[in-house]
Amino acid sequence: MNRAIAPQTRINSGESAPRKTRARLVWNGLSTFQRIILAGFMVTVFLAAFGPMLAPFPTTLADPMQRLSPPGAKHLFGTDENGIDVLSRLLAAPRTDVTIALVATALSVAVGAALGVFAGYFEGGTRRWLHWASEIGLRFLDILQAFPVFILAMVLVAIRGTGPMNVLFAVAFVNFPVFLRLVRSEVLSLRERPFAEAALAIGNSDLGVCFRHLLPNAWPVVIVQVSVTVGFAILLTAGLSFVGAGVSPPTPELGSMIASGAKFMILGQWWVVMFPGLMLGLIVFTFAMMGEILGRFLEPGHSSTAQSRARSPVTARNRPKAMEPKAGSPNEVLSVSGLVVKPAFGGGRPVLDRVDLHVEQGEILGIVGPPGAGKSVLVRSIMVLLGDKLHHAEGRIAFRGEDLTGLDERALRRILGRDLVPLLANAKEQLNPLVRIGELMVAHIRAHSPCSRRVARQRAADMLGSIGITDAERRLRAYPHELSGGMAQRVCIAISLIHRPALIVADEPTAGLDVTVQRQVLDLMIGLCEETGAAQILATRDLGIVAQYCRRVAVLHEGRIVETGLVEKVLVAPSHPATRALVEAARLQSVPTTLAEATP
């Protein structure tokens, strides 16, 4: 029992200085709720260890004079059918259940993890017979898990006779497959990692690699599962005892306590059943929650401060009121002013800081910047699609004079997808894998111009045809996974142009495509924009694209626009160090040819 709680006690007592600070860090990172759980867990462990000694009355001695007396001053929780104090039995009982569950789980882990390491290590390996052994073992496990757990445990107990030891073995037996599978799948992915191959290469034996290098890395997942399994094992033990196939009276045990009180419950004498059940629930609950807390703590890269911050969500409701539309230039499609975007939780540095932008009719504005500068966030915030992790703190996004941030969802929906459309990176990820292309296009067409399904479908097919996609009908029937990346992006372009929008906001529209396809897609898109007179914002990290296709460019650096102007000016004579770094980096990648083309 002490072994099982070792990690937590060590953290709390803290033998060495670094441990102590870490313990403090973890403690501070816990929410009040988690602290309560921790306390509850301590109480459970304490009860399991010392409970029987706390009992104010004898726990196995019947007193016929006191049968079923309700809760009162003498017997706080009343007495059961034998006249034994319920509170005393309640204090003594957890030891039985918790001990059986902990030892049984330890046994399942020992057997399951050992076999799981072998199964994962040898599966698909070069040694045929070991591979087949693990394969057959796993298929056999499939079948074993098809048998009903509870009945299997009962039969096992029946084979060996009732009694705590046999319950323990039965519980351990039905639970070990869980750990076997878990460790196997962990090892399967771990053995591909360089450290495992390195360990083998420097002359470790298979056994050494398995148990010294692979297994320790699988522990965090196992520990989380342990807490769940312990809870399940406690319920299983109690359930077995409830039907009389587990620990039998007079040993204090929660399940048999409930069984003995069951018939009185119906008559209204509730106390015999109520308290042991609550106790069971509490124990299982604290174990499960401990697992969750431990799991979070063991997770690599865990940051306790981030955890504590995440507890105080700042609602995204305190948006500033929409300002009066101010008259810009009549040709202006979009004007962003003073845009600030912050993380939704816990403040911190703004992701976008006082960004100003404007786009005129038919113009293509490039937005460049190194990865992480905030390009995607800018694109998303223009369409008010920030999600729940970021929030729009201040600033105005005026689309044709109308502030988008002040619009309600319905009004926004009328603009989005019709006048202002997104074109995002990795088209295949933007398309719902379970929605056929045709279904998406028809829904999109009908969302903005009411017509029959058939007409919409015809329009979709025509649109695909007009951007050079042959056999449009087949494409409409396809699911996204049946399209190539380039084809998916072409479909997205078709979608964005179908309503002849005023502005397309594109975020790395050619990322993930190979170079020749990139060119085709961009040429197609820019050509169509010119035809329909759509303006475009083109966010990319590729200066070559900007140099070739854009008129003006804005350079985004750490959430701020540091420079903006005509492409030939900004890229040839950059004034800001960030721009210079970008141009320098692009030169090194031999893009200058395109740069030279763009600057006569």
Place this chain on the structure above:
Amino acid sequence: MATLIYIARRLLLLIPQLLVISVVTFVLVRMLPGDPARLELGPLAPQAGVDLLRARLRLDRPLPEQYIAYVERIWRGDFGRSWVNSSQVSQDLLVRLPATLELITAGMLIVFLVMVPIALASANPSGGLLARAMRRASFGYGLLAGALPDFWLGLVLIFIFFSLLGWAPGPEGRVGILDIAPDRVTGFYTVDALIAGDWPTFKAALAHLVLPAITLAFVYGGPIFKMVQSSMEAAMRAGYTTYATGLGLPRRTVLLWATRNAAPPAIVMTGVVAGFLLGGAVLIETVFNLNGLGQYAVQSITTADYAPVQAFVLVAAVFTMLVYLIVDLIYFMIDPRVAARAKRGR
């Protein structure tokens, strides 16, 4: 075509699975201490009868031959006799199995009509007051669901709704003591009563089903609930949802499409839970005295009546396998990517 090949392959896999299940059951019963013939006939049977059964089960022959005799017997639908009730086990199964299936069906109906909508609503990030209240409730439920023992919860519900309030009938079985079970067509009392047009019996059967079904839904719906919630949350955060919103699609369409993506994992989880429940609802059946399959097995184990136990273990394992098969087929049908993988030969 691909669909047919997939189904055929999946059905073929069932054959070795069933074979192994029969081997395991066979071994399990042979592991019980004592003579199988004596175990089946019980301690009171005359030695002559035991000897007769020994000969029929070929217990004097080598193990493989015993196994073949065992399979032959099951193939004929002969699961032996219960010595305690002195009834044919196969007849008992026909009565008990529908009771359990009715309970599972009712519980799952509650899960899908009440709990899944709540899970979906609580996963909607940009909801109003209602969604936030749902989130609170579902958080609390998520904490409780896995921790409370089902048999205890059943007893508490009986105490509250029968003993205290008198709203529900007590744990007297599938219908009241004075009611007569409807003529057996499907074995589901509620359905049979409706078929017979017997309104009072239908009401009685339904009333006796409500509390156990709620208990089952509350305790075993937990994993389904959490799975629906987490996969819906993932779908709502996914790129395709952002894109669909950005295209200005109606909110209903966006939610519906996200739900489509959340469905497959939830269906797998439902299969796992349903497969577990045939034997897992034992304690609920016992508490409410529903005379289901699990309760039958428990009673048989306690009275050392092994023919029913053997039959139950076999039926439960086969049922679980069939449920998994159905889940695989449904998954195959709703996710086109699985079909694509199958076509490429995995």
